[in-house]
Amino acid sequence: MSFNSTSSKSFVRLENILIIGNGGRENSLAWAIQKNELVKKIYLIPGNAGSERINKCERIVIDPNNKNKLLEKLEFLNIDLVVIGPEIPLANGLADFLRTKDFKVFGPGKDGAKLEYSKSWAKEFMHDANIPTANFWKVTSLEEAKNIIYSSLTPLIVKVDGLASGKGVFIPDTRDECFKAAKSIYNGKFGDSGNVIVLEEKIQGPEVSIFALCDGERYILLPSAQDHKRLNEKDKGPNTGGMGAYSPAPLLTKDYLERIIQEIIEPTINELKKKNIDYKGVIYFGLMITESGPKVIEYNCRFGDPECQTIMPLMDKDFVLLLEKCSMGNLSGEEKIDNYEKVSGCVIATSKGYPNEYKTGLPIKIGETDSIDCQIFDSGTSIGKNGELLTNGGRVLSIVCQEKDFDKVFEKAYKNLKEIYFVGMYFRNDIGYQVRKNFYREN
Numbered sequence: 001m002s003f004n005s006t007s008s009k010s011f012v013r014l015e016n017i018l019i020i021g022n023g024g025r026e027n028s029l030a031w032a033i034q035k036n037e038l039v040k041k042i043y044l045i046p047g048n049a050g051s052e053r054i055n056k057c058e059r060i061v062i063d064p065n066n067k068n069k070l071l072e073k074l075e076f077l078n079i080d081l082v083v084i085g086p087e088i089p090l091a092n093g094l095a096d097f098l099r100t101k102d103f104k105v106f107g108p109g110k111d112g113a114k115l116e117y118s119k120s121w122a123k124e125f126m127h128d129a130n131i132p133t134a135n136f137w138k139v140t141s142l143e144e145a146k147n148i149i150y151s152s153l154t155p156l157i158v159k160v161d162g163l164a165s166g167k168g169v170f171i172p173d174t175r176d177e178c179f180k181a182a183k184s185i186y187n188g189k190f191g192d193s194g195n196v197i198v199l200e201e202k203i204q205g206p207e208v209s210i211f212a213l214c215d216g217e218r219y220i221l222l223p224s225a226q227d228h229k230r231l232n233e234k235d236k237g238p239n240t241g242g243m244g245a246y247s248p249a250p251l252l253t254k255d256y257l258e259r260i261i262q263e264i265i266e267p268t269i270n271e272l273k274k275k276n277i278d279y280k281g282v283i284y285f286g287l288m289i290t291e292s293g294p295k296v297i298e299y300n301c302r303f304g305d306p307e308c309q310t311i312m313p314l315m316d317k318d319f320v321l322l323l324e325k326c327s328m329g330n331l332s333g334e335e336k337i338d339n340y341e342k343v344s345g346c347v348i349a350t351s352k353g354y355p356n357e358y359k360t361g362l363p364i365k366i367g368e369t370d371s372i373d374c375q376i377f378d379s380g381t382s383i384g385k386n387g388e389l390l391t392n393g394g395r396v397l398s399i400v401c402q403e404k405d406f407d408k409v410f411e412k413a414y415k416n417l418k419e420i421y422f423v424g425m426y427f428r429n430d431i432g433y434q435v436r437k438n439f440y441r442e443n
């Protein structure tokens, strides 16, 4: 990353940072933010057991939904910048609330978060701006869904309109399965989130993630990434929150990225402005590269996990200044962050049974892991009575490595994974297979 930050350094106060969230994403953000010498302290609400292993970090136990208590704490701690990680507080308007109290916040308001918390709204938004995406139907009753599902020649994708913790997308193989999925939603499986569903034409192609940091007016792009959502090797099995990722995605040539900017990124930013949405935060573009060009699968109003853990080690110490500039509407759009010498890869260690039922509270042993260009970001951990590290989630640890090429990255990641153990630990051995020249798989 190289941009002239000297002028801002003398004016910007960034001593105390607050990050909201408790996953690998927030820990990796904290890790990237602590690199800057302006930052003295990073508070995480609530963070997890791994947060305390990160330089300058401290956890705070307080309910972020209790806005008045939160405000009191932020004022007491003299917080200079708030970074909101997860979608739920954004959808609940936490960024709006803190802005009315004059805090600098990285994260969109409720209006911008709608890109994620209403899939039907996002589809209509794309339609309005002529942004390429799969054809869709917004449906408000099972009867309507039934008619569309059985009059379609191919099985449609079924999506819950509202937030569903990554579990609201069904990819059926038959029209009966499709109807079954719609029925389960209307039977209340997702509460109010499922009052509206989106039926979508199934499109095909490799997927890629792009992140734009926006200040309401301008944007800059972070390195692209590809993740593996399926639980099992060969991209089989149920969808998960993500089993691993790599960055940047070699799939995107400079020309193709330019096409994505013209057809998708700029129209999105312009449409937000047209709708008077002052978007100060990150927009995640989940794209599919189809035969007829790039199409948006979904927007998120936050960093993706595990892409964030993968990308953050590629950021230099001025990353936090970018977040601050976004929060203030001060991006020049000229900041250059495409100057990497290394590439990055991440493998997630999960609990047996994830994404369904799994045990928690199992002791984790971490042996001698590399200290250079290798990070272990806790995704779901806690500290036991005797200070021991315990599993506390489906996704437990993110093992992230950087090297000159992807073969070396994943060699290093899997070598370091051998140093980690907990009962029932599961991970995919083929993360990044698309970019590993030395990867051989029998089909």
Ligand code: AMP
Binding pocket: 134, 157, 166, 169, 171, 200, 201, 202, 203, 204, 207, 229, 239, 286, 297, 298
């Ligand atoms: P989403 O939560 O919308 O990102 O969907 C989760 C995953 O479902 C995506 O990463 C895709 O792999 C798949 N998916 C979603 N929509 C479509 C679609 N229209 N066609 C094909 N696959 C899709």
